[in-house]
Amino acid sequence: MARLDTRQQILDLAEDLIRSKGYNSFSYHEISHTLGVKNAAVHYHFPTKEVLGLEVIRSAIQRFKDFKEETASLSLEEQLDAFIQTYSINSENDKVCLVGAISVEFYGLPENMTNVMKGLTHLIHDWATNLLAIGKAEGMFTFDMKPETKATMIITNLAAGVQIARLMGNETFSDLIKGIKIDLGVNQ
Amino acid sequence: MARLDTRQQILDLAEDLIRSKGYNSFSYHEISHTLGVKNAAVHYHFPTKEVLGLEVIRSAIQRFKDFKEETASLSLEEQLDAFIQTYSINSENDKVCLVGAISVEFYGLPENMTNVMKGLTHLIHDWATNLLAIGKAEGMFTFDMKPETKATMIITNLAAGVQIARLMGNETFSDLIKGIKIDLGVNQ
DNA sequence: TTGCAAACTTACTAATTAGTAAGTAAGTTT
């Protein structure tokens, strides 16, 4: 029974490791040793490290699509809060987001991985842009720029926010969230 | 004559590699091969990879101190522009900043490196906080939060801005700069 | 000119890396 979800455990651990130390900082041995299986078992499920890396990104894409669907019926402010909260959880768990992890190692990664990652990044950015555009039109958010620019600003705040929290502490991140909301005019 | 600056060439290349692919994505062989020296020559100047990594960070600290001194006599807006420009150059050269590079690989790096990096991060953050505090007091910048919060916001915009530019293109970064200035009230 | 130190090269080593080929045990299908 532990057997059947070995694949999923490998996938989850790989994502954890990518977002803790980076793709080139962990080995198949670390995964197999941690999960109590043999090195070849990891290769059985994911023949190459590139395949494993790709699957991590693909599952993150699916997760974001699920997030979109699950939050679609919420108010814009609740949607934004749900999005921000995923980063707060990252910050508490000392994990950076995939966008940051992949982009920093960009030129040390298989091109396939960076290409698939571009898809996820645009998916997130498009979603945020749309949210902000509607929110601005409805007078819910206030900002004096294109919604895509504001989307970039918020995403970069969050992505590097969890990174800098590793160097300056978690209060830096929670403080940052307040700043984002102030600039959007959604503070109360 | 090439001999005498081998140490500096190694240091410069190491920083380039850290900021292109990450610390754990390059080897002493890559450095020695690129510079046309032998592997042991790199070890002669930097006995261990940790020492090399530390020296890269220490030289970045010195560079930032120099930047502070050199720009101290400029106006606040010019100082801010000079700071932003270093990131624009990074973006054009497809290089992330050290803060981003080190923080993403955080748990895969020697503790010595991350500790020294905390120093650089606070140095930059303190400088930006001070700049924004004075600028706000003088009515040059407009924002409705603590200057340290605004400093975090701008630094995270820039740090992740160069990262996301790798995935979404350089226009994303130049667009972001406009957004930062709009929110500071320094657009014209 | 001898001595010495800086800046290397030559020639290694031990550990770690991703990856593979061949076997096996447990279930599932026919």
Added chain:
DNA sequence: AAACTTACTTACTAATTAGTAAGTTTGCAA
């Protein structure tokens, strides 16, 4: 019951990794 598939293990390999010990060359100082 036989054949087949899934999910592994055992036992490797070739390449790469950081790191070292023992030379060698070059310029400079005493």
